[in-house]
Amino acid sequence: MTDPIGDLLTELASAMQGVTTPFTHADEADRIYEGYLFAQVIATAAECGGRVIYEDCYEKEVQNLVLRGAPGVIHARRRSFTHAVLYFGAARPVEVHLRVKVQWKNFDGESDVLLIDTKAARESRDKQQLPKPSGCVLTIEGKYYPLGVPRDEAIKYVGMRKSFPPSMASLFVSNTFSTHANKCLSHAKRLPFQFAAMPETRFQTYVRAQIREVLKAWVAGFDFGHQV
Amino acid sequence: MEAAELARVDQTLRQLCADHELQWVVQAVDAAIAEGHAQSVTEGSSSHYRRRSGSPYGYGIRSDERSRIEPEIVERPYTGEERVLLLLDAMLAVYRDLPNLRTETVRVLTDGFQGRVAVPEQIVTALDEDDEEAVISWRSETAVDAQNRQRVIGSLITLRQAVVPE
Numbered sequence: 001m002t003d004p005i006g007d008l009l010t011e012l013a014s015a016m017q018g019v020t021t022p023f024t025h026a027d028e029a030d031r032i033y034e035g036y037l038f039a040q041v042i043a044t045a046a047e048c049g050g051r052v053i054y055e056d057c058y059e060k061e062v063q064n065l066v067l068r069g070a071p072g073v074i075h076a077r078r079r080s081f082t083h084a085v086l087y088f089g090a091a092r093p094v095e096v097h098l099r100v101k102v103q104w105k106n107f108d109g110e111s112d113v114l115l116i117d118t119k120a121a122r123e124s125r126d127k128q129q130l131p132k133p134s135g136c137v138l139t140i141e142g143k144y145y146p147l148g149v150p151r152d153e154a155i156k157y158v159g160m161r162k163s164f165p166p167s168m169a170s171l172f173v174s175n176t177f178s179t180h181a182n183k184c185l186s187h188a189k190r191l192p193f194q195f196a197a198m199p200e201t202r203f204q205t206y207v208r209a210q211i212r213e214v215l216k217a218w219v220a221g222f223d224f225g226h227q228v
Numbered sequence: 229m230e231a232a233e234l235a236r237v238d239q240t241l242r243q244l245c246a247d248h249e250l251q252w253v254v255q256a257v258d259a260a261i262a263e264g265h266a267q268s269v270t271e272g273s274s275s276h277y278r279r280r281s282g283s284p285y286g287y288g289i290r291s292d293e294r295s296r297i298e299p300e301i302v303e304r305p306y307t308g309e310e311r312v313l314l315l316l317d318a319m320l321a322v323y324r325d326l327p328n329l330r331t332e333t334v335r336v337l338t339d340g341f342q343g344r345v346a347v348p349e350q351i352v353t354a355l356d357e358d359d360e361e362a363v364i365s366w367r368s369e370t371a372v373d374a375q376n377r378q379r380v381i382g383s384l385i386t387l388r389q390a391v392v393p394e
Contacts, residue, residue: 004390005229005233005236005237005387005390008383008386008387008390009237009240009387011383011386012244012380012383012384012387013240013244015376015379015380015382015383016244016247016248016380018376018379018380019323019373019376019377019379019380020373021248021249021250021322022322022323022326022327022377023322023326024248024249024250024252025252026252026255026256027363028363028364029322029326031353031363031364032326032329032330032333032364033329035329035330035333035353035364035366036329036330036332036333038333039332039333039336039337040336042336042337042345043336043339043341045345046339046341046344046345047341049344050344051344051345052341052344052345052346053346054346054348061346062348063346063348063349063350064348064349064350064351064352065337065348065350065351065352066352066353066354066362067351067352067353067354067364067366068353068354069353069354069355069363069364070355070356072356079354079356081354144326144329145256146253146256146257146317146318146321146322146325147256147257147260147314147317147318147321148260150259150260150263151263175321175325175329178266179266179267179268179301180263180266180301183268183299183301198325198328198329199328199329199331199332200332
């Protein structure tokens with residue numbers, strides 16, 4: 001007697017034996033997505049006519065990138081994590097860090113991808129203090145879920161953003177869509193968000209467009225002659 | 229697909245996940261199942277597309293011009309079929325979507341953008357301040373690895389089609 005479903009399950013089991021499981025922890029998936037968003041910032045900067053180099057915590061240019069995969073601080077020196085430096089015309093450079101904390105009043109919150117004025121980043125390194133929101137150009141929260149973004153994640157994000165001044169530009173990005181998260185973030189107002197951002201999707205284009213708007217505003221503060 | 233067959237597929241997929249260190253995927257599926265299926269429902273929304281043509285309201289007040297009604301989210305438990313699909317989609321996320329994200333990231337970071345962006349020699353993600361081993365080594369997979377992974381993706385898609393025939 002034929003068993004087509006059984007055959008399919010056997011084939012799947014055999015195929016899975018033939019590969020090393022790509023990602024065995026949720027944390028790994030998060031780090032992949034953060035790296036992807038970091039790359040989106042770099043791509044946007046390049047598309048906007050910017051120049052990008054990578055530096056370590058001593059502001060020395062590096063070719064071997066060590067991306068931060070756990071919460072940390074800009075001024076840490078024990079391990080030389082890498083940040084990108086974006087140059088646009090005569091504008092002051094912007095640094096791009098992964099998973100660093102920003103402080104406001106008595107609260108400190110982690111930013112998955114932080115674009116920060118290089119002056120504020122230097123001050124943080126020199127004074128060994130967390131940067132303040134006033135020096136931040138954009139904070140991006142990236143969430144990877146194999147299925148839809150749970151409602152609690154969006155609620156948590158909105159709560160966290162309320163701990164920071166509204167003047168601090170932010171962007172919530174996820175690989176998936178969910179009705180609940182959409183409702184929560186839509187109701188929050190003035191908190192830009194983008195669901196379903198994945199390679200070769202229009203949503204990836206929108207993420208880059210939102211990053212570009214922030215960069216455009218930043219550069220206009222220094223150089224009217226540079227077309228972002 | 230019948231309930232008994234669905235249960236068999238579900239159980240086998242869960243066991244395969246357990247055998248391949250994918251418990252986190254099963255947990256994500258169970259969390260989604262616990263949250264339930266959510267659908268946005270707006271009262272009177274079906275009249276939206278009528279607009280003027282064929283509108284029973286003529287040129288007076290149309291149904292879509294009434295005060296805006298806040299959409300509601302209506303929840304219901306996932307069906308047995310949907311639960312299996314959730315598991316299959318979550319496995320596809322691991323075998324197809326995450327590797328695609330990694331490949332795209334490596335491609336962008338090594339693109340160079342006509343000399344405007346420095347091209348790194350090596351990219352890793354590390355966890356903390358100590359010199360512990362990198363947790364992610366960012367590099368493109370080999371052609372053989374990609375081919376083997378493609379076989380898993382093909383199996384998952386075929387199984388998905390068997391659960392919900394077109």
